[in-house]
Amino acid sequence: xxxxNTKDEKIxxxxxxxxxxxxxxxxxxRLKTFEVVLSNLLVSPLFERKEEPEGKKGIEASLEERxxxxxxxxxxxxxxxxxxxxxxxxxxxxxxxxxxxxFAETQVLVSRYLLAAYSEVYAKEWVSLRQVLAEHRIGSxxxxxxxxxxxxxIFGIRGQxxxxxxxxxxxxxxxxxxxxxxxxxx
Numbered sequence: 001x002x003x004x005n006t007k008d009e010k011i012x013x014x015x016x017x018x019x020x021x022x023x024x025x026x027x028x029x030r031l032k033t034f035e036v037v038l039s040n041l042l043v044s045p046l047f048e049r050k051e052e053p054e055g056k057k058g059i060e061a062s063l064e065e066r067x068x069x070x071x072x073x074x075x076x077x078x079x080x081x082x083x084x085x086x087x088x089x090x091x092x093x094x095x096x097x098x099x100x101x102x103f104a105e106t107q108v109l110v111s112r113y114l115l116a117a118y119s120e121v122y123a124k125e126w127v128s129l130r131q132v133l134a135e136h137r138i139g140s141x142x143x144x145x146x147x148x149x150x151x152x153x154i155f156g157i158r159g160q161x162x163x164x165x166x167x168x169x170x171x172x173x174x175x176x177x178x179x180x181x182x183x184x185x186x
Contacts, residue, residue, distance in 0.1 A: 073120065
């Protein structure tokens with residue numbers, strides 16, 4: 001029996017890792033997730049596991065894996081997705097400034113994109129958008145609730161006044177992923 005070389009073993013490990021990540025994703029995104037993750041694992045040094053102190057082991061890798069899964073759902077490479085978002089330790093930062101449309105439309109779009117990132121990368125479904133959008137300097141937030149409430153097919157809403165939290169409804173996620181994909185094409 002021929003002895004496997006180290007390179008073959010590394011490739012097999014990367015394939016298995018991509019399979020493990022893709023298994024966590026529901027259809028119809030599973031195959032695309034596998035393809036994107038494997039592609040990124042094979043070409044990107046970003047995904048190589050580095051030895052870290054025991055307490056931090058796997059934390060960064062899991063963030064990168066979740067980013068790769070999100071990229072796959074948006075039919076983008078990780079690099080393309082990172083041209084739209086800066087993924088920090090506990091929050092995404094939307095870095096595209098010119099979306100066009102009215103002020104209300106911009107609030108709705110940025111809210112959709114950020115809620116998708118929070119949900120997919122940070123597993124945080126409910127987010128206080130008032131604070132998040134203030135950090136993004138989206139402008140006056142006086143009409144935020146009214147702007148988002150006018151889209152009950154997109155946003156879930158709970159709480160009142162400034163403590164209101166929002167989530168991106170499941171039925172709106174696939175369309176939001178397509179919209180994020182189209183941001184790169186612009």
